[in-house]
Amino acid sequence: MAGRADDRAAAGMLAPPDAIFAPVRSQTAFEETVDRLGTAIKLGLLAPGARLPAERELCTRMGIARSTLRQALTALSQSGHVFATRGRGGGTFVSDPQPPSNPPSELMLTQWRETCDQRLAVELGVAVLAAERAASTDLDALDQVAGTLENLLEDFVAYRQADIRLHVGLAEATRSTSLVRAMTEAQGAMSDLIAYIAHPPQVLASSNAQHRRLLAAVRERDAMRAARVMTGHLQGTEHILAGLLPSG
Amino acid sequence: MAGRADDRAAAGMLAPPDAIFAPVRSQTAFEETVDRLGTAIKLGLLAPGARLPAERELCTRMGIARSTLRQALTALSQSGHVFATRGRGGGTFVSDPQPPSNPPSELMLTQWRETCDQRLAVELGVAVLAAERAASTDLDALDQVAGTLENLLEDFVAYRQADIRLHVGLAEATRSTSLVRAMTEAQGAMSDLIAYIAHPPQVLASSNAQHRRLLAAVRERDAMRAARVMTGHLQGTEHILAGLLPSG
């Protein structure tokens, strides 16, 4: 008689994916908040000196209790990412000299490939959808950012921040808030890795050329060309990482 | 004197994305578990009659306490998705006649565009990476699933399940567990929508042709062709939805 496995084969089925039973990682509200704000700050999406919304407003916006938000802000304050001033006209501000970023964790180094895969998916989706939907004014702003990038070949920290603005900006042009969030998450996960590899000016120059071609393709609504350029753009980084990190 | 906004403009910066302060939705471990297992069952990744791992093993694998897992299993049992038998040789099994799926929620209907966007990103990433990495044996298995699909033009429920196997199987071929998870999530989010739109056999036939072309492109390691075919494949669904749902 036919066993269960045979039935599956007959129906053209494959074994159930292990991913179903993989660990559930329930981040607490506190952790998620620290992560969200911390990433935004490290990526420069919240610039040094910028003021966060008032606590009483922010906790409603983020759907958490004020005490929980304050735990997160305290953590970010103790790590030197923000500081708070009291009294009227006060608030919580992004610190001006940002604390040095941590070296990539053990876990990052073993799972870097997955991180890149995730990023590839988000960036490809963004490229295609931006080509469908980006408004002309969006692209004007992004062209300006691309222009800024041309002058930053010698300052990698500044370059990287503007680069992030460009990629996140493109995500915003898709008008999909979930893609914006996915993009910031992906960039946040990448940035510890990227910060620790060399980026000589000539690599950045070639990166800039790709940015230009990407924006041109998006402007001409050529989704597939945008996807092709984006793939090449990301593969550059990935090849460098592949040379430096365990093959995982 | 120059204000803060001017400084941002001068640096080629854009306003901070609203997504940073969007609500954090910390799913509890219980909710996430119900979601994970329930989705896998609804998608047919866990076939009717299939046995789940024993509770004591499963809770370790998923990194939760047994009592929490049992809450989830109780919920799934009460909703008719699984049933349990006691004693040695017993266990928790997927019910054979699955309960009817719920109609798409209010929220789904207003945010369906975001759902499609998310899916597009995942599927594009999967298509490109599968073209890079899929093993020949993976593709043989997927070809077989595609073959099964040819015979299911008249039975949409069965068709949809095999379709899901194909897409998830392609994700597995990328060897990226996070993409597999993202794919199952995306398919889960889509399925309530897809179940409620008409799929005449001729639409399914054209879908099959796209599957064949997709697999062929992947086999020839032509990432961009795979991406192009995939985009077209998904746009079919999206256009139908756009005609039926609020423009969101």
Added chain:
DNA sequence: AATGAAGGACGGATAACCAAACCTTTTCAC
């Protein structure tokens, strides 16, 4: 000097989660 807007601090209530032990049912091996 008064007001109002901001951060800061405390205490109790609730629910989620965990850990560990124990009970009950059923099958398999001897």
Added chain:
DNA sequence: GTGAAAAGGTTTGGTTATCCGTCCTTCATT
């Protein structure tokens, strides 16, 4: 048959996250 083993089912107690509300402190503006 009988007992061991493997499964689900139950109970209890403790820890922690989160929420809610209240009050305090600071300080620029009026």
